[in-house]
Amino acid sequence: MKKYAHKKAYFADQTKNKLLDWPKRFNIINGIARGLLYLHQDSRLRIIHRDLKASNVLLDTEMNPKISDFGMARSVTGNEMGAKTRNVVGTHGYMSPEYAVDGMFSVKSDVFSFGVLVLEIVSGKKNRGFMHQDHNLNLLGHAWKLYKDDRSLELADEQLADSCNISQVLRSIQVGLLCVQQHPDDRPSMSSVVHMLANESLLPKAKEPGFFTERNIFDEGKSGSQTRSSKNEFTITMLDPR
Structure with missing residues (x-):
């Protein structure tokens, strides 16, 4: 069995960003999508991760992603798609509205994340x-x-200028927006997400996302929260064989 040492790579770090060109990022997006599809549909039990975020995605030396840290995961059986809890766990910024506010979690919560x-x-x-x-x-x-202003390409990281596949970037952004729509029923399943990323078919128009209202940056951080959350680091961990 191989042993691995952890090394962190930060997307927000402009130096390390250069290591992640568009083909690598698109591969990571697709790999995470397939991993979630397995958890939601192909595994023996339907597993809802509940804390999907960048720091819970591991990359091997070939930049292949693996979803990690299942400490907050819940499994459901049969045709169940989710449940309700009084103990909301997860990371602010990634939690879906219905989960953060009402404690309702489902496979569509993972889709939002x-x-x-x-x-x-x-x-x-x-x-x-x-x-x-x-x-x-x-x-x-x-x-x-x-x-909404038909300017989605402006969202792309400037570091992607030399490797950008415009069609894939725009498709990924629209798929991302479809996944973060306010209402769970409007979000696609992970099987649909995998299909949309892999094909050039026409995508449905995205509706308004959840948790996007303007905030008062001077008041941010002053109000308390009763939600237990794990540390919100924007990291992806790379696995290096010793």
Whole structure:
């Protein structure tokens, strides 16, 4: 059995961003999508991760992703798609509205988290703490604003200029926005996501995302929260064989 040492790579780090060109990022997006599809549909038990974020995705030396840290995961059986809990766990910035507010989690909660992750991978920016000179929207709101103005390509990380496949970038952004739509029923299943990423078929129009209203940056951080959350680091861990 191989032993691995952990090394962290930060998308938000402009130096390390250069290591992740568009083909690598698109491969990571597709790999995470297939991993979630396995958890939601192909495994013996339907598994809802509940804490999907960048720091819970491991990359091997060939940049192939693997979803990790199942400490907050829940399994459901049969035709069950989710459940309700009083103990909301997860990471702010990745949690779906229905889960963060009402404790309702389902496979569509993971889809929302995946959508956030896609937009972060494309942009090289974190959703939580995102800053823009023209507004106080988070990354989801910024992506939505550009999408409505038919300017989605502006979301892409500047580091991707030399490796960018415009069609794939635009498709990934739209898939990400479809995944973070406000209402769970509007979000696609992971099987649909995998299909949409792999094909050139026409995509449905995205509806308004959840958690994208403008915030008062001076008040941010002052209010308390009763939600238990894990540390919100925007990292992807690379696995290096010793």
